[in-house]
Amino acid sequence: MGLTSDKVLALAVLAAVGLFVGTVWLWPRLARRRWRAVAGRVGLLLSTQLALFMAVGLAANQAFGFYASWADLFGQEKDQGVVVDHTAASGPLRVVDTRRVPGAGGLRPQVGGQIQKVDIVGRTTHIATPAFVYLPPEYFQPEYRTRTFPAAVVLTGYPGTAQALVNKLDYPQTAARLAGEGRMQPMILVMMRPTVAPPRDTECVDVPRGPQTETFFAKDLPEAVGGHYRVGGGARSWGIIGDSTGGYCALKLAMHHPGVYAAGVGLSPYYKAPIDATTGDLFQGDKELRNRANLWWYLKHKPAPDTSLLVSSSKVGESNYKDTLKFIDRVKATKRTRISSIILESGGHNFNTWRREIPATLEWVSGRLSGR
Numbered sequence: 001m002g003l004t005s006d007k008v009l010a011l012a013v014l015a016a017v018g019l020f021v022g023t024v025w026l027w028p029r030l031a032r033r034r035w036r037a038v039a040g041r042v043g044l045l046l047s048t049q050l051a052l053f054m055a056v057g058l059a060a061n062q063a064f065g066f067y068a069s070w071a072d073l074f075g076q077e078k079d080q081g082v083v084v085d086h087t088a089a090s091g092p093l094r095v096v097d098t099r100r101v102p103g104a105g106g107l108r109p110q111v112g113g114q115i116q117k118v119d120i121v122g123r124t125t126h127i128a129t130p131a132f133v134y135l136p137p138e139y140f141q142p143e144y145r146t147r148t149f150p151a152a153v154v155l156t157g158y159p160g161t162a163q164a165l166v167n168k169l170d171y172p173q174t175a176a177r178l179a180g181e182g183r184m185q186p187m188i189l190v191m192m193r194p195t196v197a198p199p200r201d202t203e204c205v206d207v208p209r210g211p212q213t214e215t216f217f218a219k220d221l222p223e224a225v226g227g228h229y230r231v232g233g234g235a236r237s238w239g240i241i242g243d244s245t246g247g248y249c250a251l252k253l254a255m256h257h258p259g260v261y262a263a264g265v266g267l268s269p270y271y272k273a274p275i276d277a278t279t280g281d282l283f284q285g286d287k288e289l290r291n292r293a294n295l296w297w298y299l300k301h302k303p304a305p306d307t308s309l310l311v312s313s314s315k316v317g318e319s320n321y322k323d324t325l326k327f328i329d330r331v332k333a334t335k336r337t338r339i340s341s342i343i344l345e346s347g348g349h350n351f352n353t354w355r356r357e358i359p360a361t362l363e364w365v366s367g368r369l370s371g372r
Contacts, residue, residue, distance in 0.1 A: 009058045016051035092224035094119045101172045109140040122220030125212040129196040132162050134172040136186035148232040150369035151188040152239040155246030158201045165191040168351050184366035194249045201278040204249035208284040218257040232371040239263035239365040243354050258307035263368040265310040267354050271295040304334035308368050312357050314344035
């Protein structure tokens with residue numbers, strides 16, 4: 001049974017409840033001062049606490065999509081990462097599965113749209129990673145067969161799973177609903193992790209002698225998606241959205257590559273790449289690379305990019321609130337880069353907060369992109 005299985009969670013909850021009941025029932029029998037009784041009490045308490053911890057951890061993982069499997073949890077994931085040998089015949093993008101949009105009005109893609117699970121291989125970086133692609137109903141309708149569509153890359157935080165963008169944050173469902181209400185244009189969504197070389201958190205940086213993550217998102221990904229789907233040409237057809245780590249990546253990619261992304265959205269982002277145990281040494285002593293990854297430095301020392309940015313935070317519950325206000329002021333001072341914001345009265349760094357921001361985010365991105 002997988003880490004995200006409901007059966008695993010149910011077993012963990014039952015084990016915790018059983019151990020708690022067992023502790024209450026056996027405690028009077030273990031009240032003596034003999035070493036066996038003491039050891040029994042200690043063992044029961046430790047077992048109960050461990051079971052409760054596991055049940056809470058599994059429930060949190062179910063809710064927030066931190067890890068997709070046991071191998072992912074223990075850093076033993078083997079089915080993704082950086083590869084160096086792929087045949088040209090397979091192409092840079094391959095569809096491996098299709099599914100209906102949850103809650104869609106019809107089973108046919110012409111009515112409810114479609115979600116495709118794909119494998120993407122970077123032509124220049126040789127990075128291989130999976131993604132989910134949402135195609136709106138219009139994509140399959142005969143009257144739109146010659147039309148191209150705008151596309152938005154949607155990134156999770158770290159650690160995170162692309163599946164969570166579908167079944168926790170509801171991006172395809174929200175996009176379908178908003179388009180049906182006439183509040184946004186039909187768009188293609190490319191949903192994935194920013195972690196393209198797991199378990200390492202590369203922070204969308206071209207790591208010296210390591211994964212060229214920024215190049216993958218700025219060059220390989222748009223080329224692969226544009227070569228397979230009917231996406232409009234040029235930056236006006238591409239936006240990028242992310243939460244937390246994905247939000248930092250989205251802002252950085254839009255700022256560094258305005259010729260690729262006309263709009264970038266950071267939901268609860270930070271503004272400088274961290275260095276910690278999950279990232280390793282991202283810059284290998286390269287001062288210029290470290291500076292470019294710092295959005296504060298970039299705004300001060302580089303020409304203002306011709307792109308549109310959206311940032312979000314909350315007055316209570318988000319640690320980035322003051323930094324976000326400062327970032328807004330810094331961008332406004334450039335007089336070229338356009339900045340918008342979503343500031344909630346309260347909301348933590350979690351899925352519930354981002355679900356409140358996603359409808360307005362998709363409308364904002366849609367208004368800045370064109371499929372032609």
